[in-house]
Amino acid sequence: xxxxxxxxxxxxxxxxxxxxxxxxxxxxxxxxxxxxxxxxxxxxxxxxxxxxxxxxxxxxxxxxxxxxxxxxxxxxxxxxxxxxxxxxxxxxxxxxxxxxxxxxxxxxxxxxxxxxxxxxxxxxxxxxxxxxxxxxxxxxxxxxxxxxxxxxxxxxxxxxxxxxxxxxxxxxxxxxxxxxxxxxxxxxxxxxxxxxxxxxxxxxxxxxxxxxxxxxxxxxxxxxxxxxxxxxxxxxxxxxxxxxxxxxxxxxxxxxxxxxxxxxxxxxxxxxxxxxxxxxxxxxxxxxxxxxxxxxxxxxxxxxxxxxxxxxxxxxxxxxxxxxxxxxxxxxxxxxxxxxxxxxxxxxxxxxxxxxxxxxxxxxxxxxxxxxxxxxxxxxxxxxxxxxxxxxxxxxxxxxxxxxxxxxxxxxxx
Amino acid sequence: xxxxxxxxxxxxxxxxxxxxxxxxxxxxxxxxxxxxxxxxxxxxxxxxxxxxxxxxxxxxxxxxxxxxxxxxxxxxxxxxxxxxxxxxxxxxxxxxxxxxxxxxxxxxxxxxxxxxxxxxxxxxxxxxxxxxxxxxxxxxxxxxxxxxxxxxxxxxxxxxxxxxxxxxxxxxxxxxxxxxxxxxxxxxxxxxxxxxxxxxxxxxxxxxxxxxxxxxxxxxxxxxxxxxxxxxxxxxxxxxxxxxxxxxxxxxxxxxxxxxxxxxxxxxxxxxxxxxxxxxxxxxxxxxxxxxxxxxxxxxxxxxxxxxxxxxxxxxxxxxxxxxxxxxxxxxxxxxxxxxxxxxxxxxxxxxxxxxxxxxxxxxxxxxxxxxxxxxxxxxxxxxxxxxxxxxxxxxxxxxxxxxxxxxxxxxxx
Numbered sequence: 001x002x003x004x005x006x007x008x009x010x011x012x013x014x015x016x017x018x019x020x021x022x023x024x025x026x027x028x029x030x031x032x033x034x035x036x037x038x039x040x041x042x043x044x045x046x047x048x049x050x051x052x053x054x055x056x057x058x059x060x061x062x063x064x065x066x067x068x069x070x071x072x073x074x075x076x077x078x079x080x081x082x083x084x085x086x087x088x089x090x091x092x093x094x095x096x097x098x099x100x101x102x103x104x105x106x107x108x109x110x111x112x113x114x115x116x117x118x119x120x121x122x123x124x125x126x127x128x129x130x131x132x133x134x135x136x137x138x139x140x141x142x143x144x145x146x147x148x149x150x151x152x153x154x155x156x157x158x159x160x161x162x163x164x165x166x167x168x169x170x171x172x173x174x175x176x177x178x179x180x181x182x183x184x185x186x187x188x189x190x191x192x193x194x195x196x197x198x199x200x201x202x203x204x205x206x207x208x209x210x211x212x213x214x215x216x217x218x219x220x221x222x223x224x225x226x227x228x229x230x231x232x233x234x235x236x237x238x239x240x241x242x243x244x245x246x247x248x249x250x251x252x253x254x255x256x257x258x259x260x261x262x263x264x265x266x267x268x269x270x271x272x273x274x275x276x277x278x279x280x281x282x283x284x285x286x287x288x289x290x291x292x293x294x295x296x297x298x299x300x301x302x303x304x305x306x307x308x309x310x311x312x313x314x315x316x317x318x319x320x321x322x323x324x325x326x327x328x329x330x331x332x333x334x335x336x337x338x339x340x341x342x343x344x345x346x347x348x349x350x351x352x353x354x355x356x357x358x359x360x361x362x363x364x365x366x367x368x369x370x371x372x373x374x375x376x377x378x379x380x381x382x383x384x385x386x387x388x389x390x391x392x393x394x395x396x397x398x399x400x401x402x403x404x405x406x407x408x409x410x411x412x413x414x
Numbered sequence: 415x416x417x418x419x420x421x422x423x424x425x426x427x428x429x430x431x432x433x434x435x436x437x438x439x440x441x442x443x444x445x446x447x448x449x450x451x452x453x454x455x456x457x458x459x460x461x462x463x464x465x466x467x468x469x470x471x472x473x474x475x476x477x478x479x480x481x482x483x484x485x486x487x488x489x490x491x492x493x494x495x496x497x498x499x500x501x502x503x504x505x506x507x508x509x510x511x512x513x514x515x516x517x518x519x520x521x522x523x524x525x526x527x528x529x530x531x532x533x534x535x536x537x538x539x540x541x542x543x544x545x546x547x548x549x550x551x552x553x554x555x556x557x558x559x560x561x562x563x564x565x566x567x568x569x570x571x572x573x574x575x576x577x578x579x580x581x582x583x584x585x586x587x588x589x590x591x592x593x594x595x596x597x598x599x600x601x602x603x604x605x606x607x608x609x610x611x612x613x614x615x616x617x618x619x620x621x622x623x624x625x626x627x628x629x630x631x632x633x634x635x636x637x638x639x640x641x642x643x644x645x646x647x648x649x650x651x652x653x654x655x656x657x658x659x660x661x662x663x664x665x666x667x668x669x670x671x672x673x674x675x676x677x678x679x680x681x682x683x684x685x686x687x688x689x690x691x692x693x694x695x696x697x698x699x700x701x702x703x704x705x706x707x708x709x710x711x712x713x714x715x716x717x718x719x720x721x722x723x724x725x726x727x728x729x730x731x732x733x734x735x736x737x738x739x740x741x742x743x744x745x746x747x748x749x750x751x752x753x754x755x756x757x758x759x760x761x762x763x764x765x766x767x768x769x770x771x772x773x774x775x776x777x778x779x780x781x782x783x784x785x786x787x788x789x790x791x792x793x794x795x796x797x798x799x800x801x802x803x804x805x806x807x808x809x810x811x812x813x814x815x816x817x818x819x820x821x822x823x824x825x826x827x828x
Binding site: 194195196197198201213215217227228229230231232233234235236239241242244245246248249252255256259260261262263265266267268269270271274275276277278279280286288290356357358359381382383384 | 627642643647649650653658663673677681702796798
């Protein structure tokens with residue numbers, strides 16, 4: 001039987017996706033499955049039951065990450081990992097995260113159906129709290145696992161009710177015994193919806209994700225002088241909002257000067273005193289830039305404070321700029337990426353390379369394990385929204401590529 | 415005795431200003447005397463007592479405006495009016511409004527001291543609720559008097575506790591019997607602090623106010639599409655905040671193109687969803703332009719929607735612009751203005767002509783009665799602020815000009 005005749009079951013995958021979407025379903029067709037809540041627990045129980053039904057052995061680590069193992073022929077080989085997350089945004093969709101986990105389950109079932117014994121073991125992962133919606137800290141499970149955060153710090157985080165992460169883990173019975181830390185693994189594959197418009201616009205069925213963007217985030221405070229809008233002539237104005245407006249325009253122009261790979265956004269802005277006939281004396285806002293290339297992000301990070309400072313000086317106001325963080329680009333493993341590329345080509349799916357603009361568990365896992373991601377298109381690029389939507393054939397295509405990449409990696413000749 | 419030897423009493427004026435500032439005094443040196451509250455009642459009672467002590471006859475109209483009359487030699491002549499308001503902003507200063515009323519009281523006392531019988535009667539007015547801070551409707555007393563508003567509408571306005579204007583008038587005993595409507599009057603003079611930086615910057619002691627600016631106010635709503643800041647490439651963005659920023663810059667440039675007479679302000683702005691890593695889908699903001707010249711304001715009003723529309727089109731977003739109101743410039747009476755000019759020159763005070771940028775009771779009174787205003791400088795142009803401050807000699811100079819203009823008008827040969 002040639003590899004391309006080994007097909008996952010698209011209908012079973014879709015039914016399973018819809019089954020999980022009932023857990024925390026919202027009236028508008030979305031999902032509200034906040035991490036470590038009772039709804040999350042129900043999702044986890046269903047996941048555990050279905051994994052065990054597929055013959056997998058489930059273990060849970062100290063942050064609630066779930067690992068479901070299918071043995072390989074050679075137990076000494078490090079496993080091939082795949083997965084994503086089952087938690088959702090407060091008004092989330094059915095597919096963000098869930099697709100990668102449920103498609104992983106379908107990969108396991110198909111391996112069973114096809115009677116395949118892989119050389120290496122295969123492990124399916126449900127990472128805890130990718131979204132960060134409840135405790136304000138995204139990529140919590142994979143971040144702790146990857147050593148980005150410390151356990152004490154993560155355990156002490158609280159939700160708006162004052163419940164700590166540790167108490168929430170105990171509360172749903174997912175405070176597992178295993179330490180959350182990297183173990184020998186051969187590769188990690190994660191299927192996810194794009195959460196952007198590029199694949200749909202270009203009518204591609206598969207995004208071959210080559211890595212994640214570098215990012216730099218700032219807080220900006222412009223201080224002028226609030227004064228009467230009617231009595232203050234142009235020469236006496238120190239309008240903080242006019243300066244902020246010019247900086248917003250600068251961010252947009254700097255982004256566009258980098259072509260389609262650039263990202264530059266002011267998402268949050270607050271005006272003070274925010275009264276119709278008072279010239280604003282203070283404006284606080286966020287600025288972020290992203291770019292796939294570290295060198296280009298360095299240039300943005302050098303250019304922006306300088307040019308924003310010129311604008312503030314010209315407006316006669318004071319600008320305070322604080323860099324919140326700067327993280328380098330995370331390239332994925334070329335060999336793993338190539339398995340995704342080969343599978344897409346073999347299957348005849350229209351595909352393109354793409355850099356992930358959003359954060360994903362894969363970005364932290366990639367610090368320790370050769371990693372690749374697969375993107376599927378989503379309708380209108382919409383995500384973090386109850387209207388988030390993909391087509392069954394898109395889920396099937398993504399799952400089929402995942403299946404073939406995992407199988408090829410698990411059977412590779414060492 | 416030549417007219418320039420008739421001097422008001424600067425010390426008495428200042429002591430009286432400080433005395434009234436004790437009513438509603440705040441710890442930071444300001445005044446909180448919200449209209450039609452018990453604090454306002456105490457200010458009114460003191461005003462009534464001091465007027466009656468100066469031999470004036472006080473009457474109150476149906477909106478609480480207070481008129482204190484000093485008889486003239488010829489009772490058939492229409493009176494010369496002067497005044498301002500005793501109510502304050504929630505965190506107001508000692509001089510906004512109070513200066514014009516207390517200086518009027520000093521004019522009356524000086525006329526008494528100097529044994530002057532004017533040809534025409536002179537009436538000192540305390541207008542109700544100039545500030546609009548409590549019922550959300552500025553220039554209420556003078557506006558009802560001038561027929562800008564109807565009594566039923568004004569009476570039904572409520573404060574944040576649900577108290578109506580009518581109930582508040584009854585509550586402090588200032589629901590007077592006189593109808594609030596124009597009566598024959600020869601002139602109206604109002605002394606006020608500038609509430610802007612121009613006189614202080616140019617070291618002028620007197621502002622000869624030639625009129626009030628024309629104004630046009632808009633509400634703007636920019637609608638784009640909120641989307642993920644990391645995954646949405648430049649070509650797919652519909653960033654409402656970038657468009658709003660360009661419109662804010664446009665407002666500022668249009669203002670500056672008119673030189674020192676132009677005013678253009680975005681004071682209020684709200685971003686939605688206002689989240690760091692989400693491209694803003696909607697921005698709502700206020701826009702206002704002011705100019706002394708109606709024709710120039712018409713040009714601003716024609717140019718702005720057109721050019722803002724171009725910016726929105728270029729950004730790929732929708733702009734809805736609603737004109738809230740447009741009011742023409744209110745020129746003051748040339749003969750009355752000239753009396754202010756002559757008095758300043760005679761007294762040797764450095765003076766300049768100025769157009770009022772703020773709203774004042776005089777602007778509505780001017781629709782029915784020949785009107786002029788006198789401005790005095792205020793420290794750093796600061797007003798609507800507890801730190802509002804003027805010098806005793808500035809108050810005295812303004813009061814002396816007021817005295818001479820009122821006296822000249824009341825004694826003019828008909």
